[in-house]
Amino acid sequence: MKGKKRKQSKPKQCGPCNMCCTVLKIDDNELKKEADTPCKHLSPEEGCSIYADRPETCRSWLCAWLAIPGLPNTLRPDKCGFVIRPSDSPFDYTLTASKNHTQVLTSTAALEFIATCIRSNFVISVNVPTKPGHENAKTMLTGFVREEDLRSEQSLRIKVLSAMVSGANANTDLIVKIS
Ligand code: SF4
Numbered sequence: 660m661k662g663k664k665r666k667q668s669k670p671k672q673c674g675p676c677n678m679c680c681t682v683l684k685i686d687d688n689e690l691k692k693e694a695d696t697p698c699k700h701l702s703p704e705e706g707c708s709i710y711a712d713r714p715e716t717c718r719s720w721l722c723a724w725l726a727i728p729g730l731p732n733t734l735r736p737d738k739c740g741f742v743i744r745p746s747d748s749p750f751d752y753t754l755t756a757s758k759n760h761t762q763v764l765t766s767t768a769a770l771e772f773i774a775t776c777i778r779s780n781f782v783i784s785v786n787v788p789t790k791p792g793h794e795n796a797k798t799m800l801t802g803f804v805r806e807e808d809l810r811s812e813q814s815l816r817i818k819v820l821s822a823m824v825s826g827a828n829a830n831t832d833l834i835v836k837i838s
């Protein structure tokens with residue numbers, strides 16, 4: 660008996676998304692840019708204007724949405740408004756928005772991802788803007804959000820908002836201009 664062919668899912672593509680070209684800080688020999696600043700090579704019309712020759716850092720960097728096949732298309736960063744940044748650990752993620760941080764990081768899409776991470780005992784954080792001219796605060800939700808906060812979207816939203824308020828008041832380093 661012939662076995663059924665498994666349907667192969669197509670590899671994900673960035674498509675029109677270019678959010679990492681704005682939110683990431685890049686400081687290597689080939690390219691230097693501040694966090695939360697559009698790359699000088701980013702064109703509103705065509706995306707990366709040096710795509711064929713883009714630096715190795717850009718070629719090798721994958722956001723978690725792109726890297727993890729099971730994450731749905733609704734979490735593509737240009738659709739949900741936040742990038743899920745991976746870390747050295749496959750169990751540790753940080754959500755970073757490029758604008759409208761409060762709204763985006765407490766959206767239904769963000770809260771569902773946060774709840775899944777908390778239930779799975781992953782480390783999950785949000786990147787929160789602080790005082791002008793200062794670095795964002797990486798605010799960890801794991802340990803702060805409790806099981807009972809997951810009982811409804813609204814209770815989780817209130818908890819995440821509360822973490823974001825403390826993150827916004829954190830003392831972070833001054834942004835050092837990269838040149
Ligand atoms: S944020 Fe992710 S999906 Fe968007 S351009 Fe970067 S790697 Fe691609």
Ligand code: SF4
Nearest residue numbers: 680698700701707717
């Ligand atoms: S060089 Fe291209 S891919 Fe790299 S950050 Fe700039 S616009 Fe994005």
